[in-house]
Amino acid sequence: MNPLVENNLTLILFLPWFLILSALFWIWPRQPRGVARRLYDLAAILASLALFVASLYWLQDLADPAHGRMWRHILATAAGYGVFLAAMLVAFVLRMLLFRRR
Numbered sequence: 706m707n708p709l710v711e712n713n714l715t716l717i718l719f720l721p722w723f724l725i726l727s728a729l730f731w732i733w734p735r736q737p738r739g740v741a742r743r744l745y746d747l748a749a750i751l752a753s754l755a756l757f758v759a760s761l762y763w764l765q766d767l768a769d770p771a772h773g774r775m776w777r778h779i780l781a782t783a784a785g786y787g788v789f790l791a792a793m794l795v796a797f798v799l800r801m802l803l804f805r806r807r
Contacts, residue, residue: 712762712765714778715761715778715781715782715785716757716758716761719757719782719785719786719789723754723757723789726789726790726793727750727753730746730749730750730793730796730797731746731750736806737804737806741804742800742804745800745803745804746800749792749793749796749799749800750793750796752792752796753789753792753793753796754789756788756789756792757785757786757788757789757792760781760784760785760788761781761782761785762781764777764780764781764784764785765777765778765780765781767780768780768781
């Protein structure tokens, strides 16, 4: 397998699911929807994706190769998905606090 594809396979496979989660984050709740909220949502989605990618590469380097080549990808996928969800959860709660109706 191409090394570039092998190292980014998790991102390639999870990208459709991340697009769905990001669309739900962007759409709900519908109000209030101003420029500040849109910029915040975009920054939160990009930060979550960046944290996911950073955790992927870090965990692939951290995994013990004695357990086989696939262990690197399994560990990176499981933990990276948790990192993405945790970042989105923090962004969601922070958004509720920042943009709540008065």
